[in-house]
Amino acid sequence: MTTSLPPAGLSVRHLHKIYPPDIVALYDVNLELPLGEFTAIIGPSGCGKTTLLKIAAGIETYQQGAVAFAGEAIAGNPSWKRSVIYQDVRLFPWLSAQANIAFALESKGIPKAEAQQQAREWIVRQGLEAYADAYPAELSGGTRQKIGVCRVLASQPDLVLCDEPFSALDWNARESLQHDLLHYWYEQRKSVLFVTHNVEEAVYLAQRVVLMSARPGVIKEIVDVPLPDERWTVRRDSPQLLDIARYVNNHIADEVRKAQLLEQELGY
Ligand SMILES: Nc1ncnc2c1ncn2[C@@H]1O[C@H](COP(=O)(O)OP(=O)(O)O)[C@@H](O)[C@H]1O
Ligand SMILES: [Mg+2]
Structure with a gap:
């Protein structure tokens, strides 16, 4: 019996991004996301999360590698089918x-x-x-x-790219928008890629959490979140959710320390 692979969503292969003259934002990033998955990305400031989203949206170029969504190559070709929600729309x-x-x-x-x-x-x-x-x-x-x-x-859009979209909001607005996005994903089964600094938010929303390392950004680990798709039914203080959040927190703490050291060394 052959098992069929789920249809491909965002596919990132050997992606390198250098901002002139020599800022390596992404170094050999590889990421394969099934179509219709809600994925969160978490990583220290400056590790290339925004760069990765912009490349996926087709609004930023790259030097090396291949990026595709649902089998269609993305190389600086924006489309309403891949939309970004910024922190400050x-x-x-x-x-x-x-x-x-x-x-x-x-x-x-x-x-x-x-x-x-x-x-x-x-x-x-x-x-x-x-x-x-x-x-x-x-x-x-x-x-x-x-x-x-x-x-x-x-x-x-078939791919919703979220760049810390709720981080400046008060709790009520944040919770209500999280649920809007969850319902959109649940009802339409479109792909969502959600960048956040907030581990609890990542685990509450996503089916998988991608951990990125300090600059230059590479994918360090991918953590499954085996909670029900109907996330609005999950309590934010449920032991399972808190366990996963703790695990992610421990992994990310190292990377945040590395990023801080790098910032001190480089001065930015
Ligand atoms: N337009 C740009 N020109 C030069 N450097 C940039 C530019 N945009 C981002 N960078 C640098 O690339 C790295 C990754 O940035 P970014 O993708 O914004 O990271 P993140 O969103 O994870 O904080 C950082 O070191 C940042 O300073
Ligand atoms: Mg950013």
């Missing part, structure tokens, strides 16, 4: 909250009226009706981030 300041979401849908080719209606549904689902016509400058940071996340998820 930039909305169009001249468009209202709802119009920002509708604009993303129209850019994807959805007709105007349909885009408006879908944008409205996202606003209602988030309980943000009161802010639908407000401009970004009139919104709190948490609400702006919510609209930014809706804008990405509404266009239904």
